[in-house]
Structure formats: C-alpha cells, structure tokens
Amino acid sequence: MADTPKIRLRDVHKRFGPKTVLDGVDLDVGRAESMVIIGGSGSGKSVTLKCILGLIHPDKGAIEIDGQPTVDLAAREREQVNARIGMLFQGSALFDSLKVWENVAFGLVQGRGISRADAKPVAIQTLGQVGLGPEVGELNPAELSGGMQKRVALARAIAAKPEIIFFDEPTTGLDPIMADVINDLIVACVRRLGATAVSITHDLASARKIADRIAMIYKGRIIWQGSVKEIDNSGNPYVDQFIHGRAEGPIKMDVFRP
Amino acid sequence: MNPLAPIGRVILTFLQAVGAISGFAFQAIRHLVTPPWYFGLIGRQMMSIGYFSLPVVGLTALFTGMVLALQIYEGSSRFNAESTVAAIVVVGLTRELGPVLAGLMLAGRVGAAIAAEVGTMRVTEQIDALTTLSTNPFKYLVVPRVLAGTVTLPALVLVADIIGVFGGYLVSTQKLGFNPATYLQNTVDYLETNDVVSGLVKAGVFGFIVALMGCYHGYHSKGGAQGVGRATTNAVVSASILILIANYFVTEAFFGTK
Numbered sequence: 001m002a003d004t005p006k007i008r009l010r011d012v013h014k015r016f017g018p019k020t021v022l023d024g025v026d027l028d029v030g031r032a033e034s035m036v037i038i039g040g041s042g043s044g045k046s047v048t049l050k051c052i053l054g055l056i057h058p059d060k061g062a063i064e065i066d067g068q069p070t071v072d073l074a075a076r077e078r079e080q081v082n083a084r085i086g087m088l089f090q091g092s093a094l095f096d097s098l099k100v101w102e103n104v105a106f107g108l109v110q111g112r113g114i115s116r117a118d119a120k121p122v123a124i125q126t127l128g129q130v131g132l133g134p135e136v137g138e139l140n141p142a143e144l145s146g147g148m149q150k151r152v153a154l155a156r157a158i159a160a161k162p163e164i165i166f167f168d169e170p171t172t173g174l175d176p177i178m179a180d181v182i183n184d185l186i187v188a189c190v191r192r193l194g195a196t197a198v199s200i201t202h203d204l205a206s207a208r209k210i211a212d213r214i215a216m217i218y219k220g221r222i223i224w225q226g227s228v229k230e231i232d233n234s235g236n237p238y239v240d241q242f243i244h245g246r247a248e249g250p251i252k253m254d255v256f257r258p
Numbered sequence: 259m260n261p262l263a264p265i266g267r268v269i270l271t272f273l274q275a276v277g278a279i280s281g282f283a284f285q286a287i288r289h290l291v292t293p294p295w296y297f298g299l300i301g302r303q304m305m306s307i308g309y310f311s312l313p314v315v316g317l318t319a320l321f322t323g324m325v326l327a328l329q330i331y332e333g334s335s336r337f338n339a340e341s342t343v344a345a346i347v348v349v350g351l352t353r354e355l356g357p358v359l360a361g362l363m364l365a366g367r368v369g370a371a372i373a374a375e376v377g378t379m380r381v382t383e384q385i386d387a388l389t390t391l392s393t394n395p396f397k398y399l400v401v402p403r404v405l406a407g408t409v410t411l412p413a414l415v416l417v418a419d420i421i422g423v424f425g426g427y428l429v430s431t432q433k434l435g436f437n438p439a440t441y442l443q444n445t446v447d448y449l450e451t452n453d454v455v456s457g458l459v460k461a462g463v464f465g466f467i468v469a470l471m472g473c474y475h476g477y478h479s480k481g482g483a484q485g486v487g488r489a490t491t492n493a494v495v496s497a498s499i500l501i502l503i504a505n506y507f508v509t510e511a512f513f514g515t516k
Binding site: 050053054055075079080082083085086087089090091093094095096106107110111112156 | 379382383384386387389390391392393394398
C-alpha cells in the first residue's frame with residue numbers, strides 16, 4: 001500500500017456534446033505531494049479537478065483516492081470522501097448569506113455535525129492562520145476585498161483539516177503582491193496539515209512556488225510532468241511555449257484576424 | 259429539410275423538459291422525506307416566502323374582493339339578484355380567486371427570488387462548494403424552499419380569503435347599501451367546508467409549483483448574469499402556466515363529478 005498514490009487517474013475521458021474536453025487523462029499524485037496542473041484556457045484543467053471531486057461524472061476511465069475507486073460512489077459515500085477534501089474555488093464561492101466565520105465553520109457544522117458554539121472558535125483560529133483577525137469573522141463576504149475573500153476561502157478549505165486540498169486558479173484576479181501572499185499561505189497551510197494538494201493554474205510564478213511536481217495538460221491529455229526544477233529544461237516544445245508565453249509554437253490559438 | 263422537423267424538435271424539447279422537471283420534483287420529494295432536515299433553514303424560508311408575502315397577497319385579496327362585489331352587484335342587478343353578491347364573493351374568493359391570485363403573486367415575488375438566488379449560487383460555484391463541504395445541495399437549498407412554499411401558501415390563502423371577503427363586505431355595506439348583518443349571514447350561509455378545503459389544497463399545490471420552478475430553473479442556470487436572468491423569467495412564466503393548468507385539474511378533482 002506504501003506505493004499507492006493518494007490520487008490516481010487512468011484514461012479519464014469527458015465530452016460535452018461534440019467537444020472532447022478530457023481525452024484520456026493519466027495522473028498520479030503522491031501522498032503529501034503538491035501537484036500543479038498547468039495549461040491554457042479550455043485545456044481541461046477545471047474539468048479534471050471537478051471529475052476528481054465528483055462534481056462531473058467522467059464518461060470513461062478510473063479515478064481512485066487511496067486506492068479506492070470514486071467514480072460511481074453513492075451520494076452518502078461521496079459525502080464521506082468529500083469530508084476528507086478541501087477546495088478553494090477560483091471565485092472563492094463564499095456563501096453570501098452567511099457571515100465570514102459561518103463560511104469557515106460550514107464544513108465543521110454541516111459536514112461533521114459539530115455545534116456552532118464549538119465550531120466558531122475553530123473558525124476564528126483558522127482565520128488567524130490566514131492572517132485575518134476575529135473582527136473579520138463577523139463581516140459578510142460582500143464587505144471583503146478580493147484578496148481577503150481568497151483568504152477566507154482558503155480558511156474554509158483547511159478548517160476541517162482535510163487530507164487533500166484542491167486549489168482552482170488560486171491567484172487569478174489578484175495583484176502580484178496579494179498573489180504571492182496567497183501562494184505563501186497555501187504552502188504554509190499544506191505543509192502544516194501534511195496534506196496532498198492539487199492546484200490548477202496558468203500563473204507560472206504561482207506554480208513554481210507551490211508545486212513539488214508540475215503536469216501540463218493540453219487538449220485533454222497530460223503531455224508532460226516532472227519536478228519544478230525540470231520544467232525549464234523539459235525538452236517539450238508545448239511546455240516551452242507555455243512557460244515562455246510565446247504566441248508562436250505548436251500550441252495554436254483560435255484568433256480571428258480580420 | 260423535412261418540414262416536420264421543427265415540430266418534432268419542439269415536441270422533443272417539451273418532453274425533455276417535462277422529464278427533467280419530473281425527475282427534479284421526484285428528487286425533491288425523496289429528499290423531503292429523508293433526513294437530515296435543516297429546520298433552521300425551513301423556518302427562515304417560511305418567514306421569507308410566507309410572512310413577507312403577506313402584504314402583497316393581502317392587498318391583492320382586498321381589492322379583488324372589493325372589485326368582485328362591485329362587478330357582481332352590477333351584473334346581478336340586471337336580473338334583480340343583488341342578494342347573491344355575498345355568496346358569489348365568498349365562493350369565488352375561497353374556491354378560485356384567493357388561491358390562484360395568491361399563487362400568481364407568489365410566482366412573481368418568491369419564484370423569481372428563489373431562481374435568482376439559487377441561480378447566482380450556481381454560476382458562482384456556491385452549489386459546487388456545498389457539495390465539496392459534504393452538504394447535499396438538494397437538502398440544503400431545494401427542500402427548505404419547496405416545503406416552505408407548500409406549507410405557507412395555504413396559510414396565506416386562508417388570510418387572503420378573510421381579507422378578500424372583508425373587501426367585498428366593505429364595498430357592499432359602505433357603497434352599495436347592503437345591511438351588514440344580512441351580508442355576513444349570507445356569507446356564512448352559502449359557504450361550505452369544501453369551498454375552503456379545495457382552495458387550501460390548490461394553494462398547497464401552487465406553493466409546491468412556485469418553489470419547485472424557482473429551484474429547478476435556478477439550479478440549472480448557466481452563463482453568468484444573463485443565465486440567471488433567463489432562469490428568473492423561466493421560473494415565473496413556467497410557474498404561472500403550471501398554476502393555471504393545475505388549477506383546472508384540482509377543480510376537476512373536487513367539483514368535476516357534481
């Protein structure tokens with residue numbers, strides 16, 4: 001069992017109508033490893049993540065967590081699996097009808113049945129871990145800046161001490177300094193929990209900072225994977241074009257030229 | 259192109275929608291009868307759907323009762339049958355106008371609000387966030403709203419019936435010269451239990467339809483603000499049409515064989 005990866009994807013396919021989004025994704029993520037999946041818009045990053053989370057059902061292929069298949073789980077079993085997972089959404093996805101501390105405590109109260117009175121100190125403590133004071137807990141999400149909302153979303157993702165954390169474009173829409181703050185917080189939180197982390201991003205600075213390993217997805221397939229150190233000498237023309245942000249290369253963008 | 263193709267497409271789309279809505283309704287009922295139940299949320303929705311709709315439903319009922327008295331007096335005076343005003347006002351309101359108008363007002367006020375709220379949660383990934391936090395979105399979002407709609411509309415209609423009859427009484431006694439005691443006696447004499455019960459059953463059905471349509475269209479909205487706007491419109495239109503259709507069948511069930 002020591003060699004069983006925490007997360008394993010084999011030949012995962014997904015189509016939406018005529019469009020093939022995932023075309024046989026194979027990926028292993030080791031225990032306590034931080035894997036970053038990079039790729040352009042529409043390459044299948046988010047769909048891969050949502051397939052692992054059970055938000056989207058793949059058409060074909062196997063997904064395992066701790067060696068256990070998760071694709072066709074019943075709702076109750078899926079809830080048990082998700083109880084071990086935390087997720088930071090691209091747009092934070094905070095519940096605007098709840099206060100900040102209630103958002104952070106949500107997984108504890110609803111998912112684990114802890115009372116609100118017991119969950120509140122944990123939520124306040126978790127907010128402290130992402131650099132937010134207790135007074136922020138009493139605010140509504142709409143009263144926070146984008147960077148603060150991201151921190152709250154991070155606090156919500158880690159509050160229940162998950163074994164696996166997913167980060168969907170964690171630095172999108174943030175200024176470079178706040179993006180670096182979020183990256184540092186992600187690294188610190190993942191290390192503190194000893195969690196397995198899977199992030200998707202097209203922010204190379206973020207990928208270099210939070211990843212142990214990087215995988216590149218293109219047209220629904222993992223076309224390269226290796227350590228952070230290897231990415232600059234990958235020998236893969238697709239990876240080279242992507243990390244240098246060149247318009248010319250094997251990756252062609254559909255651009256209308258009048 | 260086959261000239262029958264567009265007709266076939268419309269029929270297929272219609273059947274697809276009927277199937278999808280039936281499946282959604284079945285799921286809602288299944289989750290309604292199985293734990294866990296979020297009693298706090300159910301109470302909050304009852305306040306939002308029932309209590310806060312009281313002014314708009316009450317005003318509608320008041321003026322409908324007043325207009326009904328005027329119209330019936332004017333029409334019945336042609337046959338020297340002015341004494342039927344009280345009976346027709348109370349029977350018309352309790353059997354038809356009370357539940358139907360309250361249902362339509364609720365579709366506009368509550369159906370739209372539910373679709374907008376749930377739709378916004380869908381497009382901002384808050385519903386996905388619920389799933390990742392081990393919370394079933396059906397139990398958390400759909401069940402409280404559907405249950406609150408089904409339970410509170412009959413209560414609203416009961417109040418609306420009383421206010422509507424009072425409106426008719428007001429016009430009849432203050433403007434049309436009816437004796438107050440005789441008017442009230444006629445109202446009581448002509449009202450049967452079945453008139454009220456059929457109206458309340460209709461209200462329960464309409465409340466279920468309004469909340470279900472709001473949840474269904476919100477839950478399946480996509481495409482950002484435009485998608486939420488479309489969901490809101492569809493929720494109000496489909497709920498209104500279904501209320502009118504269901505009204506016939508419930509009326510047929512209660513009074514069709516007489």
